[in-house]
Amino acid sequence: MDVKTVCLGMLTDGKASGYDLKKQFESSFGHFFAAGYGSIYPALSSLAEQGLVSCEQILQDGKPDRKVYAITDEGRQFLLEALKNTTPCHKVRSEFLAMMCFAHLMEPADVEAVLENRLLDIERFNSMFEDIEATSMHDWPQGMKFVLGFGKAIAASTQQYIQDNRHLLVDDTNENSAAAQ
Amino acid sequence: MDVKTVCLGMLTDGKASGYDLKKQFESSFGHFFAAGYGSIYPALSSLAEQGLVSCEQILQDGKPDRKVYAITDEGRQFLLEALKNTTPCHKVRSEFLAMMCFAHLMEPADVEAVLENRLLDIERFNSMFEDIEATSMHDWPQGMKFVLGFGKAIAASTQQYIQDNRHLLVDDTNENSAAAQ
DNA sequence: AGCGCCATGTAAGTGGTTACATGATTGT
């Protein structure tokens, strides 16, 4: 399942432009499936070429034409086929965790900073989540709620784990004991 | 932080061959930072070219020569520099979650199968973790324990979440009520 | 006789990222 397929899926919810889809990637999808213009626009062109989406060109004066895409019957069929894969992958690529493996080689202040930044990232995610809950969550399909709840649950347990275990990485009995005197 | 840097980090723990590093990627690192031979061997060659590791070639009859790499002083310095980045990223790319967003378009049996496979994956991870705990965990640096604990915590809360919320995706009141009669 | 482990590598391909190019409109 690549960016193309996800775009196709998003279009089952109604017509949209590449710009619209980007916004959806930024908000709801971003935390588990990132995509920028550089992958979205080519994806839509390619889908149109294959006849999986149709494109309605809306002329605007000044601005570039707005291209609104809609899923076709062939597209819907293709999507359903793709959704029959019952072993989708779930990959994590974390420089953060890789780095923490080598925490003993780092300066304690830097380890602290890394943990702090990770927590800030999670805070940002939580804000995003609250925004979504406050605005657009009502008419969403169950799957969407499941996925957002998933993100929320992982965020919460990550927060908890870092707070409970940061002492493993920066043991105050050592190197950082200047404040003790 | 790419595969090269992680290999360099692994070598702070002692000499190793590409084959050895692969095993380490498969066990402890695999769940948050995957790498295959196709990235490890070129990474080591490149590190050797840059003088960040040295290579001792051990001749073996029959088998190809075993190449054992060791980190150099320059390598250590380079690594410490790389570890000063206090905003490492943590990316998730989940076909699983993307798919679940469109659960309402899928056949309930397939949704069920996808969830089941996700749970099996987590089971496999837990087994791996127990293996590690039973064998090689003693002499590990704290960071490693932190990271493995992290994986364990996320795995547990994922399991919990799926079990608590699968009903959102496959509502038994609907389509699947054949067994009711 | 065959499988799995040890052991190294290359070449082609893939999929996504980053940077660039363009430019009007709307709000502060």
Place this chain on the structure above:
DNA sequence: ACAATCATGTAACCACTTACATGGCGCT
């Protein structure tokens, strides 16, 4: 005035994946 938003795209690049190539040893 200046920034942000709307709006689309391309080209070069990058890092990693997949498939291929080779081959002995030890166990069952």
